[in-house]
Amino acid sequence: MATPTLIKGGRSTRSTIALKLLMAVTGLVFIGYVLLHMYGNLKVFAGQDAFDTYAHHLRTFGEPMLPHKGLLWIIRVVLLLSIIGHAYAAFTLWARANSARTSKYVVKKAVAATLSSKMMRWGGVALLLFVVFHLLHLTTHTINVNGDPESPYDRVVSSFQPEQWWVAAIYLLAMVALAMHLRHGVWSACQTLGLTNNARSRMRANSVAVFVAVLVAGGFALVPLSILFGIVD
Incomplete structure (x- = not known):
């Protein structure tokens, strides 16, 4: 009777490792x-000419x-x-963690988690919602906050003009979520790929x-902040 249990446990462990690898690889795609x-x-x-x-x-x-x-469609498909792969792996691992929450080890581990790891799941959901907003705003032009200029620069x-400060606020809050997601995500990917052995x-x-979290989130935040405060016009 013990053999099936061991096989089942081994399969579960391999499945968990595979899901973590899927999250790490897809996460690296996102970082790139x-x-x-x-x-x-x-x-x-x-300037406008360079951006357009x-x-x-x-x-x-x-x-x-x-x-x-x-090229844009290739990038979009990838x-x-x-x-899809990242979300599937994340929610599957999330469900497994919740089912194991009665373990003392899991409870202690959860207590010791960093703020970014605690916010990882809901931060990911928030980022997904932001991506939808971003696409509707600047890709499909479904959301037009200040007309619909033909020039991408315009x-x-x-x-992000002061009159539309709430748009900048949405983007900046999303960058905070992105920074936290990247910090914990890069760290977790390094663990999964065996790069944290000592x-x-x-x-x-x-x-x-x-570094990656500050570089990416800070770089993105520079644009709405610079426009909002009149550095770029």
Whole structure:
């Protein structure tokens, strides 16, 4: 009777490891994307021509081998699949953690968790809702907070004017959630990938996690803040 139990436990452990690997790999996809996206957003400081040219090239990149907007659709498909995989792994692991909550070890571990890890799950949900808002705002133009200018630069700048301070507030709050998600996510990915085997590697992983979180969230936040305070107009 013991053998099936051991096999079942082994399968459960392998399944958990696989889910954590799925979260780590899809998380790395997101990090690569947000770094590139942040770089593109910072083009706003180079002026309207530079920003609009960048936005145009995203749609024509790879032509004629790729169709118009071909690169954007490839990125969108990869991101959509990554989101599905990431969310599935997260909620499956979340459900398993809740079912094991009676264990003293799990309770002690939960008490010792950092603020970012406690907010990880609900922060992820908040970020998902923000992504929907962001797409409706600046991709499909379903949400028009200050008209619908043809120029991508004008569309961004007009959205974060002081009269639309609430839009900037939504984006800045989302960046706080993103920073916390990235800090804990990068750390967890390093653990899953076996990069935290000793005190030095754990310290290094934590430093990388904090650096990535501050770099990405701070870089994104610069745009609405600079527009809101009149540095970019």
